[in-house]
Amino acid sequence: xxxxxxxxxLACALTACATKPEKPDAKxxxxxxxxxxxxxxxxxxxxxxxxxxxxxxxxxxxxxxxxDLLIVDGRISAIGPGLAAPAGAQVIDADGRWMTPxxxxxxxxxxxxxxxxxxxxxxxxxxxxxxxxxxxxxHSVWPQDPGFAxxxxxxxxxxxxxxxxxxxxxxxxxxxxxxxxxxxxxxxxPDAPQxxxxxxxENPKRVYGRREQFPATRMGNVAGYRAQWMEAQxxxxxxxxxxxxxxxxxxxxxxxxxxxxxxxxxxxxxxxxIVHQHCxxxxxxxxxxxxxxxxxxxxxxxxxxxxxxKIANLLAERGVCGAMWADWWGFKMESYDxxxxxxxxxxxxxxxxxxxxxxxxxxxxxLNQEAAKAMTHGARAGLAIPPERAxxxxxxNAAKALGILERTGTLEPGKMAxxxxxxxxxxxxxxxxxxxxxxxALRYDRTRPPRAPESxxxxxxxxxxxxxxx
Amino acid sequence: MRPVxxxxxxxxAAGLAQSPIAIEPASAASVLIxxxxxxxxxxxxxxxxxxxxxxxxxxxxxxxxxxxxxxAEVIDAAGRPVTPGFFGGVGHLGVEEIGxxxxxGDYALSLGEMRPxxxxxxxxxxxxxxxxxxxxxxxxxxxxxxxxxxxxKDRPGGTVIAGQGAVxxxxxxxxxxxxxxxxxxxxxxxxxxxxxxxxxxxxxxQAFMEARSPDEVLMHDxxxxxxxxxxxxLELAGRPSxxxxxxxxxxxxxxxxxxxxREKLRxxxxxxxxxxxxxxxxxxxxxxxxxxxxDNLPSSFDKVGATLENAARLHxxxxxxxxxFRDPQAHNVRKLRQAAGNAVAHGLPQDAALxxxxxxxxxxxxxxxxxxxxxxxxxxxxxxxxxxxxxxxxLAERVFVGGHAVPMRSRQxxxxxxxxxxxxxxxxx
Numbered sequence: 001x002x003x004x005x006x007x008x009x010l011a012c013a014l015t016a017c018a019t020k021p022e023k024p025d026a027k028x029x030x031x032x033x034x035x036x037x038x039x040x041x042x043x044x045x046x047x048x049x050x051x052x053x054x055x056x057x058x059x060x061x062x063x064x065x066x067x068d069l070l071i072v073d074g075r076i077s078a079i080g081p082g083l084a085a086p087a088g089a090q091v092i093d094a095d096g097r098w099m100t101p102x103x104x105x106x107x108x109x110x111x112x113x114x115x116x117x118x119x120x121x122x123x124x125x126x127x128x129x130x131x132x133x134x135x136x137x138x139h140s141v142w143p144q145d146p147g148f149a150x151x152x153x154x155x156x157x158x159x160x161x162x163x164x165x166x167x168x169x170x171x172x173x174x175x176x177x178x179x180x181x182x183x184x185x186x187x188x189x190p191d192a193p194q195x196x197x198x199x200x201x202e203n204p205k206r207v208y209g210r211r212e213q214f215p216a217t218r219m220g221n222v223a224g225y226r227a228q229w230m231e232a233q234x235x236x237x238x239x240x241x242x243x244x245x246x247x248x249x250x251x252x253x254x255x256x257x258x259x260x261x262x263x264x265x266x267x268x269x270x271x272x273x274i275v276h277q278h279c280x281x282x283x284x285x286x287x288x289x290x291x292x293x294x295x296x297x298x299x300x301x302x303x304x305x306x307x308x309x310k311i312a313n314l315l316a317e318r319g320v321c322g323a324m325w326a327d328w329w330g331f332k333m334e335s336y337d338x339x340x341x342x343x344x345x346x347x348x349x350x351x352x353x354x355x356x357x358x359x360x361x362x363x364x365x366x367l368n369q370e371a372a373k374a375m376t377h378g379a380r381a382g383l384a385i386p387p388e389r390a391x392x393x394x395x396x397n398a399a400k401a402l403g404i405l406e407r408t409g410t411l412e413p414g415k416m417a418x419x420x421x422x423x424x425x426x427x428x429x430x431x432x433x434x435x436x437x438x439x440x441a442l443r444y445d446r447t448r449p450p451r452a453p454e455s456x457x458x459x460x461x462x463x464x465x466x467x468x469x470x
Numbered sequence: 471m472r473p474v475x476x477x478x479x480x481x482x483a484a485g486l487a488q489s490p491i492a493i494e495p496a497s498a499a500s501v502l503i504x505x506x507x508x509x510x511x512x513x514x515x516x517x518x519x520x521x522x523x524x525x526x527x528x529x530x531x532x533x534x535x536x537x538x539x540x541x542a543e544v545i546d547a548a549g550r551p552v553t554p555g556f557f558g559g560v561g562h563l564g565v566e567e568i569g570x571x572x573x574x575g576d577y578a579l580s581l582g583e584m585r586p587x588x589x590x591x592x593x594x595x596x597x598x599x600x601x602x603x604x605x606x607x608x609x610x611x612x613x614x615x616x617x618x619x620x621x622x623k624d625r626p627g628g629t630v631i632a633g634q635g636a637v638x639x640x641x642x643x644x645x646x647x648x649x650x651x652x653x654x655x656x657x658x659x660x661x662x663x664x665x666x667x668x669x670x671x672x673x674x675x676q677a678f679m680e681a682r683s684p685d686e687v688l689m690h691d692x693x694x695x696x697x698x699x700x701x702x703x704l705e706l707a708g709r710p711s712x713x714x715x716x717x718x719x720x721x722x723x724x725x726x727x728x729x730x731x732r733e734k735l736r737x738x739x740x741x742x743x744x745x746x747x748x749x750x751x752x753x754x755x756x757x758x759x760x761x762x763x764x765d766n767l768p769s770s771f772d773k774v775g776a777t778l779e780n781a782a783r784l785h786x787x788x789x790x791x792x793x794x795f796r797d798p799q800a801h802n803v804r805k806l807r808q809a810a811g812n813a814v815a816h817g818l819p820q821d822a823a824l825x826x827x828x829x830x831x832x833x834x835x836x837x838x839x840x841x842x843x844x845x846x847x848x849x850x851x852x853x854x855x856x857x858x859x860x861x862x863x864x865l866a867e868r869v870f871v872g873g874h875a876v877p878m879r880s881r882q883x884x885x886x887x888x889x890x891x892x893x894x895x896x897x898x899x
Contacts, residue, residue, distance in 0.1 A: 030718070098897060115767040115768050115769045116768050116769055116771055116773075117769050117770060118770070118771075146767055146768060147767055150766060150767060188730075202570070205572075286899060309886075309889050309893070309899070310889050310892070311899060312889075312893055313892075313893065313896055313897060313898045314899055316899040317898055327802055327805060328571060328801075328802060329603075329801055329802065329806070329882075330568060330599070330600060330800065330801035330802075331568075331569035331570065331799075331801060332568065332569050332570040332571075333568050333570070333571060335569075337885055338882075339882045339885050340882070341886050341887050341890075345889065345890070345893055347891065348893060350896075361767055361769075362764050362767075365764075365766075366812070369808060369812075369862045372862040372863050373808070373862045373863075376862065376863045376864070376865060377865070380865060381886060381890055382890075427784050427814060427862070427863060428861060428862065428863070429808055429811030429814075429815065429860055429862045430811060430814060430815045430860050430861075431815075432815055457768070458768060458774070461774050
């Protein structure tokens, strides 16, 4: 349960790229590869697709009835009534079925805690020290996790995979397109920022406290983060100093020793890596917000945020999203005050940003149902939320927190054609995804076996293959 | 019942802020629910536009055009469904206040000894907040079960016999005479049986031999059971009480079934991720399965055959099914009806899904006379829903447990109402 991020293409931030290429003999800065593990994902090319006559929740707060969606070259080309099919277009008749943007889960451990959950697959927490800002979740992702295909059947087109929450600072996250691949690079969302996963509260202090190591208390947690931020500030300062010396022609300038942990932390302070903070209690979230002000960085979202409803207005004021479950509570002390109206409260605050997340290989298969429960409990508390708004909890708001809203998360012209066609209103327990498209490519078709792609792991031993015992 | 307004909620909160939330007999002597779609789960099936009269805590009448007695509270259901109270599954309701706090959980015995006499119901806390929270979610009964945990270098663990549990009703009662024995099998239980699933049956066999023929056994110091344990095992086997085998792999289920046949036990399969693969044998042996409808990933090599269609396939084969979450839990068992809805989305008939939340678990665990069906003369144990009981957009509107009308409040609604007011005021901190 914890996140980390990083902005793609920006990982370079920490190193001084040679600033004076015209001086070939200038001392090079630390060798910085800006994107050392680049995305190799390419959307398959196909003919235009016209989906006709759908009930559309666009993700922007709008519902369109009997609307068409035109996809050209993997992008949404147009949306509205009565669109004409271009030559050679594949036409799908939605016949009133519901269409939404592809669902986005901001909090998953698929691939890093895959099925089967054998010891050899425990790759989500580098719990060997409370600060592991140097690790990247993507280096643990096993693309053969059968959970990816199960999530696809639930309409998930994009997910953020995070390190776990054992550590104060757990490492960098990765944003993936939910496509079948042999390597994680071929799943990597092109140019999505990375995230930084940080954790409040019980987990870090329990993991290290019981080993009689630091931190063992909540005050230790905060001292732990602050020491790291101070060091990262020095790192940034020293690098800037070095670059200035280089710029001034100081031939003897000594480069700052490169450090993978500080690269990440400096990236977060500079806003190039997005900070996701696992935090349950209202008081701890407020502490983290003060800390973010102290060091001048932004928290994109509090994850789990069981008590977000107690400070919904504060979160809205500070522009911080809450990424929450619909109804989990009581599984640990810091979740004891969780209520099923939590999401609706965060949404109701003026300018509030509510996200439904899973942190679960089960929950990620039905984020639409989780959103429906939150919507229902909100309505009973007098906070009426129509479907066209609630869908943003699992689409646009999630994309916003991941820094990819310009490219996905809503059905608007120019965006990636990440689309789900449902067999009925998605805010129903009986709703199933009929079709899931990612960048305009059909990745799941419920009506045509084998429906979803099968991972190498289940191949030849799946339920369907095994059948009844002789 | 009309939608609750904010004003009504605020008034409710203000009036109750000082009082603990307990259930009490209905304030009116009679409650008449008019014009409901009544899922009796009994011989009368589904009654459309029917009335339910509750008097002195019992279902006094069930049918058309029932007259409201003097002073009765009358509720217009406007066609909304009434069902028996729902099952909360097999888990820790009332013995686990806070998941990760050892001092707040009483479900695991870690003496390193086999103790079938361990009865977790003695730890049952009827005041657990989880009971009030789940009760207003429409859950009126559950099975309280112990869980065996593996030992560590600091602490002995449990054994394959986790111990005894029983049915609890959410008016705070552990129902006498409903004890069942819980046995953990399969790969996840290897740490309880010396490292091999084969040893699980070896140990069980020895335990039964000791219980049945105490004089023939082995040296005293090689015995597995205490005298109380032998007595407990014999009593449970003879009653016969349910022996709940927590097991997933098809081959292991077969071993469990064979063991139960040899020892003449009343077996129940719990978990049962691959039960559909041996559905014919389970149906023939009359062995029910308690399963988690959401359990579809191969999270271990015991569950390679896990599928969302497990419930539908078992039902199709004639196996009696009940629902429970796989991970025994206390806090969110209200979600079980959502899981049931997913089973319907994957092929299970709606009525069979309702049965798996009502009549079937009641019968499996020996409380069919008090919960799980709606019939005249029974204690009122029922729920009026705002819509389809399995829908995620539906909430319980009124709940009766064991004849008591439940105030639709919990610690969670109190928290909600306190902070709703702050939200409205725009308070930031």
